[in-house]
Amino acid sequence: MAHIKTWFGDIELHNDEIARSQVLKADIDAMAQRLQQEDFADFDKECRGRLREIAIKLQVVSSEREYVSLLRAVMIQSAKQRIVAAFAQPDARIIQLIDGIDDIDESINLLSERLSEWCLLTSETSMPEDLLEAFASSPSAQSPLAQEFAGSISRLCELRQQLANAIELEMRTTAPNLSTLAGELLGARLIARAGGLEPLARMPASRIQVIGASKALFRHLKYGTKPPKHGVIFQHPLVRGSHPNNRGKIARTLAAKIAIAARLDFYSKKVYPELLSQVEKRFGELQTAERNPEQHEDKIP
Amino acid sequence: MANCRPQSATPNNMKIRYHKVPGVFLLDKQLATKGEALYGERTFDGYRLWNPRRSKLAALLTKQAQVPLAPEQIVLYLGAASGTTVSHLANIVSLVYAVEFAPRVARDLVRLSERVTNIVPLISDAAHPDYGPVVELVDLLYQDIAQPRQAEIAVKNAELFLKPRGYACIIIKARSIDVTEKPRTVYKREVKKLEELFDIEYVHELEPFYKAHAAVIARLA
Numbered sequence: 001m002a003h004i005k006t007w008f009g010d011i012e013l014h015n016d017e018i019a020r021s022q023v024l025k026a027d028i029d030a031m032a033q034r035l036q037q038e039d040f041a042d043f044d045k046e047c048r049g050r051l052r053e054i055a056i057k058l059q060v061v062s063s064e065r066e067y068v069s070l071l072r073a074v075m076i077q078s079a080k081q082r083i084v085a086a087f088a089q090p091d092a093r094i095i096q097l098i099d100g101i102d103d104i105d106e107s108i109n110l111l112s113e114r115l116s117e118w119c120l121l122t123s124e125t126s127m128p129e130d131l132l133e134a135f136a137s138s139p140s141a142q143s144p145l146a147q148e149f150a151g152s153i154s155r156l157c158e159l160r161q162q163l164a165n166a167i168e169l170e171m172r173t174t175a176p177n178l179s180t181l182a183g184e185l186l187g188a189r190l191i192a193r194a195g196g197l198e199p200l201a202r203m204p205a206s207r208i209q210v211i212g213a214s215k216a217l218f219r220h221l222k223y224g225t226k227p228p229k230h231g232v233i234f235q236h237p238l239v240r241g242s243h244p245n246n247r248g249k250i251a252r253t254l255a256a257k258i259a260i261a262a263r264l265d266f267y268s269k270k271v272y273p274e275l276l277s278q279v280e281k282r283f284g285e286l287q288t289a290e291r292n293p294e295q296h297e298d299k300i301p
Numbered sequence: 302m303a304n305c306r307p308q309s310a311t312p313n314n315m316k317i318r319y320h321k322v323p324g325v326f327l328l329d330k331q332l333a334t335k336g337e338a339l340y341g342e343r344t345f346d347g348y349r350l351w352n353p354r355r356s357k358l359a360a361l362l363t364k365q366a367q368v369p370l371a372p373e374q375i376v377l378y379l380g381a382a383s384g385t386t387v388s389h390l391a392n393i394v395s396l397v398y399a400v401e402f403a404p405r406v407a408r409d410l411v412r413l414s415e416r417v418t419n420i421v422p423l424i425s426d427a428a429h430p431d432y433g434p435v436v437e438l439v440d441l442l443y444q445d446i447a448q449p450r451q452a453e454i455a456v457k458n459a460e461l462f463l464k465p466r467g468y469a470c471i472i473i474k475a476r477s478i479d480v481t482e483k484p485r486t487v488y489k490r491e492v493k494k495l496e497e498l499f500d501i502e503y504v505h506e507l508e509p510f511y512k513a514h515a516a517v518i519a520r521l522a
């Protein structure tokens with residue numbers, strides 16, 4: 001006797017004959033819904049080869065052609081439900097927001113370059129950084145087209161701020177430890193590069209340390225160049241603020257704590273504020289050792 | 302009459318020939334299948350051009366490699382992405398079960414399935430197949446997932462869904478398995494893993510269309 005679960009219902013086979021069955025007939029929503037929820041066991045290959053025949057025998061469909069068209073309708077419905085569910089995950093929203101910020105930054109850069117070239121041609125103002133400010137204070141002094149440009153750029157800056165605010169909110173609830181330790185934006189970027197909070201939580205610290213440095217890592221593995229010390233975590237103030245000699249060490253410490261923070265956030269969301277102070281302490285030790293080279297910190301385990 | 306010809310018509314001097322795989326054509330030297338345009342590819346007289354730089358299957362066919370494709374086949378395709386290759390494959394075989402787990406590209410795949418009547422989209426992780434109740438026995442397992450554990454995933458899916466003596470076409474991207482090894486060393490190692498379940502028929506490299514990629518054509522032992 002074989003018990004098989006199919007997309008159109010449950011079937012029991014006795015000596016190749018259908019003994020019992022409970023099928024859903026042509027109700028696309030109900031069928032898709034059932035696929036969302038249930039956990040299915042596998043069944044043997046012989047039954048698998050007979051799915052069309054069984055569905056026709058049970059009058060779920062009247063022909064092979066109809067079998068394919070009903071199955072396709074059900075699976076399109078089910079696929080849509082799964083996609084909606086995937087996008088509703090908080091880390092999926094965070095990734096969207098980060099991608100949005102990156103897109104905007106790229107646009108702002110392009111537009112600013114264009115604008116500054118434009119102004120070089122048409123006026124005496126030459127410092128691109130000052131341009132936007134100049135526009136803000138006396139927009140009428142510039143040509144109307146350039147004003148439009150500047151307006152677009154400052155609207156993009158506003159939008160960027162809105163996205164950053166949204167990320168902060170999402171990060172505070174989704175990844176509180178990572179937010180405290182790395183900052184919301186950097187934390188979000190790590191989640192995005194890892195492909196989600198779960199993959200980040202599964203990553204060893206050594207990989208986290210080089211997230212965003214894949215080109216350098218590849219060169220290292222292939223050509224034996226110096227291994228990269230840090231990827232996007234270089235943006236962290238404690239790494240950037242370190243003496244160049246210490247950056248590798250502080251990046252390693254930070255990556256180790258980030259790995260812990262991501263795991264805490266993924267598995268429990270319990271908040272451990274001391275993660276950040278531990279990194280700060282290490283930072284302090286390293287900076288002091290750098291200033292007093294004779295008592296070199298490497299002797300301290 | 303001659304100047305009312307629609308833009309997409311075959312230019313008079315273009316030669317249309319059959320490829321050795323039924324359902325595949327050569328317009329001069331360019332690969333094509335028959336159907337309406339689905340992702341912005343160029344069409345001529347109902348033939349859709351199929352770019353060997355955008356599809357590894359097209360690269361294989363352009364190189365005249367042995368690919369076990371036939372009109373009546375049912376195919377399980379792992380790693381469909383937005384469905385570029387799947388859309389042409391659907392012109393060649395009878396039914397494609399297309400598996401993809403990344404929600405962003407899967408959205409395009411679902412849109413494609415709504416337009417093409419012989420594609421069934423499955424939003425699932427091929428490493429943990431939960432499409433057991435859905436997929437029937439298939440004639441061909443096609444895999445293009447660029448994952449370190451891809452051989453294992455191919456074996457698992459073949460055990461569940463491939464007909465006895467069914468075929469497999471498995472794309473290996475050396476870089477996603479081991480960036481430090483020479484591609485050929487990686488291919489050999491992957492082939493060894495596949496031999497656990499399959500008889501290996503050919504290993505084709507996809508140069509010059511794809512660097513450090515190969516396709517393994519195998520048959521369930």
Ligand SMILES: C[S@@+](CC[C@H](N)C(=O)[O-])C[C@H]1O[C@@H](n2cnc3c(N)ncnc32)[C@H](O)[C@@H]1O
Pocket residue numbers: 355356357358379380381382383384385386387400401402403406425426427428445446447448
């Ligand atoms: C190289 S792309 C495939 C391109 C596609 N075959 C084409 O030619 O149009 C690889 C795809 O496999 C998907 N993928 C990787 N691992 C997977 C898995 N375990 N299950 C399902 N899809 C997977 C990725 O999301 C990606 O879209």
